[in-house]
Amino acid sequence: MVIAWAAPATVDNCLTRNEWICGAYWSSRADDLVNALLQHLGIVVASVLLGLVVAFPLALLARRYRRVEGWVVGATTAVYTIPSLALFSLLVPLTGLGVETVVLGLGLYSLTILVRGMLDGLRGVPREVRESAAGMGYGAARMLFRVELPLAVPTIMGALRVATVSTVALTTVGAILDEGGLGDLLVEGQLSDFKAQVLATSLLCVLLAIVLDLVLVVAQRSMTPWTRRRRA
Amino acid sequence: MNGVLSWLTDPANWQGADGVPTLLLQHSLLTVAALVIAAVLGLPVAVWMGHRRRGGTLVVNLANVGRAVPVIALLSLLALGFVGSADFGPFGRAGLATLITLALFALPPIVTGAYVGMAGVDPEVVEAARGMGMSEVRLVRTVELPLAMPLIVSGLRLALVQVWATATVAAIVAGPGLGRIITHGYDADSPSEVIAGSLIVAVIALLLEVSMVLLQRAVDPLPAASR
Numbered sequence: 001m002v003i004a005w006a007a008p009a010t011v012d013n014c015l016t017r018n019e020w021i022c023g024a025y026w027s028s029r030a031d032d033l034v035n036a037l038l039q040h041l042g043i044v045v046a047s048v049l050l051g052l053v054v055a056f057p058l059a060l061l062a063r064r065y066r067r068v069e070g071w072v073v074g075a076t077t078a079v080y081t082i083p084s085l086a087l088f089s090l091l092v093p094l095t096g097l098g099v100e101t102v103v104l105g106l107g108l109y110s111l112t113i114l115v116r117g118m119l120d121g122l123r124g125v126p127r128e129v130r131e132s133a134a135g136m137g138y139g140a141a142r143m144l145f146r147v148e149l150p151l152a153v154p155t156i157m158g159a160l161r162v163a164t165v166s167t168v169a170l171t172t173v174g175a176i177l178d179e180g181g182l183g184d185l186l187v188e189g190q191l192s193d194f195k196a197q198v199l200a201t202s203l204l205c206v207l208l209a210i211v212l213d214l215v216l217v218v219a220q221r222s223m224t225p226w227t228r229r230r231r232a
Numbered sequence: 233m234n235g236v237l238s239w240l241t242d243p244a245n246w247q248g249a250d251g252v253p254t255l256l257l258q259h260s261l262l263t264v265a266a267l268v269i270a271a272v273l274g275l276p277v278a279v280w281m282g283h284r285r286r287g288g289t290l291v292v293n294l295a296n297v298g299r300a301v302p303v304i305a306l307l308s309l310l311a312l313g314f315v316g317s318a319d320f321g322p323f324g325r326a327g328l329a330t331l332i333t334l335a336l337f338a339l340p341p342i343v344t345g346a347y348v349g350m351a352g353v354d355p356e357v358v359e360a361a362r363g364m365g366m367s368e369v370r371l372v373r374t375v376e377l378p379l380a381m382p383l384i385v386s387g388l389r390l391a392l393v394q395v396w397a398t399a400t401v402a403a404i405v406a407g408p409g410l411g412r413i414i415t416h417g418y419d420a421d422s423p424s425e426v427i428a429g430s431l432i433v434a435v436i437a438l439l440l441e442v443s444m445v446l447l448q449r450a451v452d453p454l455p456a457a458s459r
Contacts, residue, residue, distance in 0.1 A: 083397035086430035190308035203303035
């Protein structure tokens with residue numbers, strides 16, 4: 001790997017001294033950091049959305065049929081057990097060396113968390129509520145979307161937060177395929193002993209996880225106004 | 233697939249410092265050592281907090297932090313920082329930094345499992361034991377711990393799977409262990425080696441998970457059948 005950061009030896013600043021905290025790094029590499037951050041965000045959003053889209057029908061099927069539940073829970077748990085570096089690598093023959101492989105792998109991990117969250121959430125809807133809705137003439141689809149899903153939102157959003165935060169951290173492993181967002185810069189920094197870059201990208205990763213978590217908390221509050229009123 | 237098979241059956245890949253047995257031993261040593269360190273540090277505290285039913289927020293926060301910090305970030309910070317990336321006994325390159333990272337990532341599941349297990353023991357059972365005149369130590373040892381054991385083992389299971397995976401990922405930046413087969417495969421542009429290494433890591437991970445599930449069932453004082 002080429003070490004591109006080394007300035008002429010005559011210049012004495014925090015970059016040439018290889019310091020952890022270095023304002024010159026943040027300002028001179030702002031474009032690289034923003035690009036990596038956006039790529040990171042894109043990978044996280046795509047993976048979690050993929051997980052959501054696949055988890056929803058799986059959770060509905062698992063709720064309906066006991067045998068499907070066993071298979072779905074067993075298979076997703078098995079996938080979750082496989083280390084990310086190995087999982088990404090095993091997907092390469094299917095989806096190639098691109099970002100698709102990382103998104104697919106991360107989507108599979110989030111699937112495990114999301115299917116369980118959805119199952120728990122839907123199962124937590126009180127029986128009386130379901131019976132009253134049925135008594136009022138709600139059909140299966142209307143019951144699901146107007147009664148069961150809204151009541152399951154807190155549990156599902158809890159799972160979504162866990163899935164999102166873990167996906168932000170796991171995305172860095174995509175660096176093995178040069179598709180790890182901030183992870184690419186992080187690994188490059190580690191391998192070239194570049195402290196300012198390692199610290200900056202590590203901080204940005206954690207910050208991104210915190211911001212996305214907060215966004216989901218706010219989203220959940222606005223989706224479930226009744227939980228706020230009860231508390232007041 | 234033929235390439236993978238020939239890599240796996242090539243005796244050259246099963247000997248020397250970069251051979252599968254050496255790396256497997258290194259990987260297993262790291263995993264076990266990290267798990268033991270985390271259990272020794274985390275279990276007593278978590279059991280005590282669960283017994284007192286205090287510190288639940290702390291446990292939740294620990295789990296959240298554990299999820300948000302990337303393995304590569306923590307390992308890189310330690311390896312470039314004061315811990316350094318020198319060889320460390322049988323643990324190989326950046327051994328100490330890797331060991332610390334693994335132990336830290338093993339803590340949240342261990343602490344959560346033990347805390348939830350202890351705090352979740354039926355309060356009526358605890359009251360009954362106290363009413364019988366049991367001392368606190370005896371209550372913990374003979375009533376709460378056995379009832380919490382399945383969740384304690386479940387925490388250890390999650391920690392084991394986590395540590396095994398983390399040890400693999402460590403190879404991307406500096407670490408020792410089986411992940412090096414995979415990263416070496418990428419560097420050498422050898423898909424067979426990448427897949428072979430990944431299969432070894434994945435199969436062992438699944439075996440570990442299955443054996444821990446069986447252990448979890450074995451330690452349950454109230455097996456599903458008798459409930």
